[in-house]
Amino acid sequence: MALTCIVALLFCTLAPPGDVAARDVPNDEGGKIVVTWTRSPDPSVVSYRVLRQAEGAAEWDTLGIAGRLASRYFDEEAPNGTRYRYKVVAEADTLHGESETSGYAQAAPQWFNTGRIPTMIGAAIIFLIFLYTFERARRGAKMFIRRIAGLDAVEEALGRATEMGRPTLYVPGLSSIDDVATIASLNILGEVAKKTAKFGTPLIVPNRDPIVYTVAREVVKESYAAVGRPDAFNPDSVFYVTDQQFAYAAAVDGIMLREKPATNFLIGMFWAESLILAETGAISGAVQIAGTDAVSQLPFFITACDYTLIGEELYAASAYISREPLRLGAIKGQDYNKLVILALMLGGTLLALAANIRITDVL
Amino acid sequence: MKRKLPLLIVLVTGIFGVLTYIIPHPVVQTTDSVIRNDILRIIGAFSLVLGIGSILRHHFIKIKRKSENWGYSWITVVALFVSAVIGLFGGIDPTRPGILPTHIGGFSFHIQSLFTGLIVPLGSTMFALLAFFMASASYRAFRARNFEATLLLISAFILMLGAMPLTRLLVKELPSFAEWILAVPNTAAKRGIGFGISLGILATSLKIILGIERGWLGGGE
Numbered sequence: 310m311a312l313t314c315i316v317a318l319l320f321c322t323l324a325p326p327g328d329v330a331a332r333d334v335p336n337d338e339g340g341k342i343v344v345t346w347t348r349s350p351d352p353s354v355v356s357y358r359v360l361r362q363a364e365g366a367a368e369w370d371t372l373g374i375a376g377r378l379a380s381r382y383f384d385e386e387a388p389n390g391t392r393y394r395y396k397v398v399a400e401a402d403t404l405h406g407e408s409e410t411s412g413y414a415q416a417a418p419q420w421f422n423t424g425r426i427p428t429m430i431g432a433a434i435i436f437l438i439f440l441y442t443f444e445r446a447r448r449g450a451k452m453f454i455r456r457i458a459g460l461d462a463v464e465e466a467l468g469r470a471t472e473m474g475r476p477t478l479y480v481p482g483l484s485s486i487d488d489v490a491t492i493a494s495l496n497i498l499g500e501v502a503k504k505t506a507k508f509g510t511p512l513i514v515p516n517r518d519p520i521v522y523t524v525a526r527e528v529v530k531e532s533y534a535a536v537g538r539p540d541a542f543n544p545d546s547v548f549y550v551t552d553q554q555f556a557y558a559a560a561v562d563g564i565m566l567r568e569k570p571a572t573n574f575l576i577g578m579f580w581a582e583s584l585i586l587a588e589t590g591a592i593s594g595a596v597q598i599a600g601t602d603a604v605s606q607l608p609f610f611i612t613a614c615d616y617t618l619i620g621e622e623l624y625a626a627s628a629y630i631s632r633e634p635l636r637l638g639a640i641k642g643q644d645y646n647k648l649v650i651l652a653l654m655l656g657g658t659l660l661a662l663a664a665n666i667r668i669t670d671v672l
Numbered sequence: 673m674k675r676k677l678p679l680l681i682v683l684v685t686g687i688f689g690v691l692t693y694i695i696p697h698p699v700v701q702t703t704d705s706v707i708r709n710d711i712l713r714i715i716g717a718f719s720l721v722l723g724i725g726s727i728l729r730h731h732f733i734k735i736k737r738k739s740e741n742w743g744y745s746w747i748t749v750v751a752l753f754v755s756a757v758i759g760l761f762g763g764i765d766p767t768r769p770g771i772l773p774t775h776i777g778g779f780s781f782h783i784q785s786l787f788t789g790l791i792v793p794l795g796s797t798m799f800a801l802l803a804f805f806m807a808s809a810s811y812r813a814f815r816a817r818n819f820e821a822t823l824l825l826i827s828a829f830i831l832m833l834g835a836m837p838l839t840r841l842l843v844k845e846l847p848s849f850a851e852w853i854l855a856v857p858n859t860a861a862k863r864g865i866g867f868g869i870s871l872g873i874l875a876t877s878l879k880i881i882l883g884i885e886r887g888w889l890g891g892g893e
Contacts (some may be wrong), residue, residue: 339697418697425693443882487712492876492888493876498887499887519722522726527889528887529886545733547726548727548729549723549727551725554795555794555798556791559794561797567740581802582798584805584809609809612810612824613812619865620866620869620872621872624876636884642875647868652675
């Protein structure tokens with residue numbers, strides 16, 4: 310090392326970086342080349358200047374500067390199909406050390422991301438298990454689904470509203486239609502609307518998102534038609550309020566206190582307004598059934614609501630209420646998948662333990 | 673056809689959504705971006721028109737029927753029209769004026785002022801109410817009317833004591849025990865719920881893509 314430095318100082322140069330290579334960045338949309346090198350052995354190196362030359366061009370362009378600990382650089386401005394070669398220059402004040410030139414490389418887009426093969430295998434196993442349970446359900450296999458108190462209470466809560474002659478309030482969360490929790494909530498809304506249509510209970514569905522409003526309106530309308538009560542559908546029962554989070558909370562609070570619904574459903578995605586809604590509902594004396602996959606909002610719902618659907622129960626709800634065999638098959642599929650994940654976690658933990666701990670350490 | 677077409681669109685777009693995850697090629701990624709951004713925005717714009725129609729219909733019905741507090745409906749309708757006119761013709765702020773004057777002397781009422789001077793403080797007021805609701809919810813939790821609420825009460829009590837300087841002095845182990853509650857049982861429960869949520873999302877997506885779940889179409893065959 311010392312000899313290298315002395316030689317470098319004598320010739321006013323730095324030891325250059327070695328093994329400069331360039332290649333297309335794998336698994337990307339193209340337009341990127343990665344340049345790699347082994348760092349200069351000279352300890353006085355401050356940075357590395359990366360130079361690029363297009364095939365047929367005479368000029369070398371400075372592409373960028375990498376820190377002294379860097380050993381690679383991503384050229385993110387390489388058009389697909391253009392061939393480039395690279396040089397890396399070690400720099401320290403006025404001293405330089407220029408590397409050999411790399412071979413030519415060109416950026417190209419890929420049609421398959423090989424880095425995601427493990428995820429695809431995992432997803433395929435999960436989907437196969439789901440398909441198996443769907444098939445079993447299709448063949449009429451009896452599926453045992455544990456009781457979910459919050460969903461058992463739906464009919465009772467709607468019956469209470471009917472007896473009291475008061476409306477039912479359904480809040481489909483505050484998220485947009487691309488949130489799966491919102492879609493799950495709309496699926497539950499469909500089942501709830503069928504029951505309110507049968508019982509003749511007024512339903513109020515205030516919405517925060519205009520797209521969710523249009524879908525919710527169609528869901529309720531179709532549900533009323535599905536149970537033979539299209540005439541009972543009130544187009545004004547599903548309405549858009551505002552997209553402002555707390556203005557929406559204020560509007561729903563107002564509905565709770567003015568209309569005095571006997572049953573409140575707070576199902577979907579909620580943020581800070583969850584407690585404002587749930588507490589107001591509790592103060593108004595309504596039976597409240599809440600459900601969300603927002604883990605941080607669950608304690609508020611558990612505290613202020615009579616029943617709370619926790620996480621996956623939200624996604625199981627529409628199947629549980631409708632008792633449709635294929636949909637119940639999906640719940641069973643979820644359970645089997647959980648079993649597989651638990652087994653993998655347990656197996657992985659045991660293997661990790663076996664690899665690192667000798668039996669004598671345990672004994 | 674009324675049902676088959678939406679189901680076909682969902683099947684195709686659902687499978688396409690999976691493909692975008694494994695195909696990085698620009699042809700697929702650009703198409704995905706167009707669907708997610710441009711087309712969704714166009715649909716959003718149309719549904720916003722429907723949304724405004726819904727607000728107007730809802731409040732005009734209230735006004736017509738003279739329902740309880742119908743006067744507030746007038747305020748909503750007038751506020752909607754005034755802000756729409758100012759937003760469309762009054763410009764955004766003093767640096768980008770429109771064709772309508774939006775200030776009287778030093779008093780400015782352009783759309784940005786309306787937002788920062790009205791919407792933001794009103795939203796903050798509602799958010800501030802959360803503190804009072806938290807107090808009443810804590811009282812509700814402290815009544816420990818069921819097993820879950822009792823667990824919540826005990827763990828919250830330990831965590832509160834662990835965060836208090838006085839109890840830190842009296843019981844040295846309490847802060848580390850409170851931290852343990854957060855780091856071990858709490859994290860374990862959150863991860864368990866997380867697994868269930870992820871599988872629930874997968875199941876729901878698969879049911880919708882395969883046309884098993886048709887709740888979003890109003891159910892039925």
